[in-house]
Amino acid sequence: MLENIYYLKTELDTQGIFFCFSGPISQTLLMEIGETLRNKMHQEKTSPSTILKVFAMFVEQAQNIIHYSAEIVPEAKAGKGELRNGILVVGYENGHYYVVCGNMIENTDVSFLREQLIQLTNMSKDELKVYYKEQRRKAPHEKSKGAGLGFIELARRSVTPLKFDFRKIDEKFAFFSFRTEI
Amino acid sequence: MDNLKIKATKHTPSINFDTEKNILVLKGECYPENISEFSTPIFSWLTDYLKQLTNEVVIVNLEISYFNSSTSRMLLEFFLKLEDGVVKNGNNITVNWLYDEDNDSAEEFGEEFEEDLDSLPFNLVVKED
Numbered sequence A: 001m002l003e004n005i006y007y008l009k010t011e012l013d014t015q016g017i018f019f020c021f022s023g024p025i026s027q028t029l030l031m032e033i034g035e036t037l038r039n040k041m042h043q044e045k046t047s048p049s050t051i052l053k054v055f056a057m058f059v060e061q062a063q064n065i066i067h068y069s070a071e072i073v074p075e076a077k078a079g080k081g082e083l084r085n086g087i088l089v090v091g092y093e094n095g096h097y098y099v100v101c102g103n104m105i106e107n108t109d110v111s112f113l114r115e116q117l118i119q120l121t122n123m124s125k126d127e128l129k130v131y132y133k134e135q136r137r138k139a140p141h142e143k144s145k146g147a148g149l150g151f152i153e154l155a156r157r158s159v160t161p162l163k164f165d166f167r168k169i170d171e172k173f174a175f176f177s178f179r180t181e182i
Numbered sequence B: 001m002d003n004l005k006i007k008a009t010k011h012t013p014s015i016n017f018d019t020e021k022n023i024l025v026l027k028g029e030c031y032p033e034n035i036s037e038f039s040t041p042i043f044s045w046l047t048d049y050l051k052q053l054t055n056e057v058v059i060v061n062l063e064i065s066y067f068n069s070s071t072s073r074m075l076l077e078f079f080l081k082l083e084d085g086v087v088k089n090g091n092n093i094t095v096n097w098l099y100d101e102d103n104d105s106a107e108e109f110g111e112e113f114e115e116d117l118d119s120l121p122f123n124l125v126v127k128e129d
Helices: A002-014 A027-043 A048-068 A107-121 A125-137 A150-157 B035-052 B069-089 B104-116
Strands: A017-025 A084-093 A096-106 A163-168 A173-181 B004-006 B014-018 B023-030 B057-067 B092-099 B122-126
Touching (some): A017 A048, A027 A048, A048 A084, A048 A150, A048 A173, A048 B057, A048 B104, A107 A150, A107 A173, A125 A150, A125 B104, A150 A173, A150 B069, B004 B035, B035 B069, B104 B122
Parallel strands (some): B057 B092
Antiparallel strands (some): A096 A173, A163 A173, B004 B014, B014 B023
């Protein structure tokens, strides 16, 4: 086990990952991590504009986990204080920052989400802007707990096309992972 | 009518809505987990405020350096409510969207709100140091 931790660190280092989290994530944790990431980038003389964009991606992806991850801490189910598990990664590679998230979702939600993401990856930045504005004027989708705008915003901000993957775990769950770059 | 004053937190802006001066100020970052918890009291105040307005000059200053996607919809709703006051009741409302020169995201978001508001005076203002 102990050797594995070092192995994990070297793995993360080779991919330029300077932040990695796996476990239950809350809004409080998001705020503290976000502030630390901003401080770190500030100390490294990253431009304020880039720092905010990385932070924005981090917030949207973390809040996706908070709202939608299907892996819920059993003791905290129902109502306030509900905790959901996920993975969040922030790294720097080839001159770009990137943010990756991963969480469990129910198999029944895979096709809806996949279609939505394929639709976004096929749109140009101008089309995404129009679509974003259209959706912003509409009431959120019934499944949405935020505004349903998160993925569109991420697609607009990402300098490379969104990358995503779905992996079936068992009869009930799949693992969803997602990457954006700035 | 009472003023509306709410202190800023790390993830919600300060609110300072002054009914005597008719200056409404929102300042800070906005990315709460649940935006409606934050926005409900603001909208209910705003509804009452707009109802009693006549032809006073109202200035709305927003200095929101970062906001998440659910706040984006809430802000549009906020502006559309103000625009309604202008169109339907002839209210004299001007919005100033203040942003730092090096915050191109805030500038773009401001521009996009402006594009979506045909009848609400909406100014993009670079903050002075």
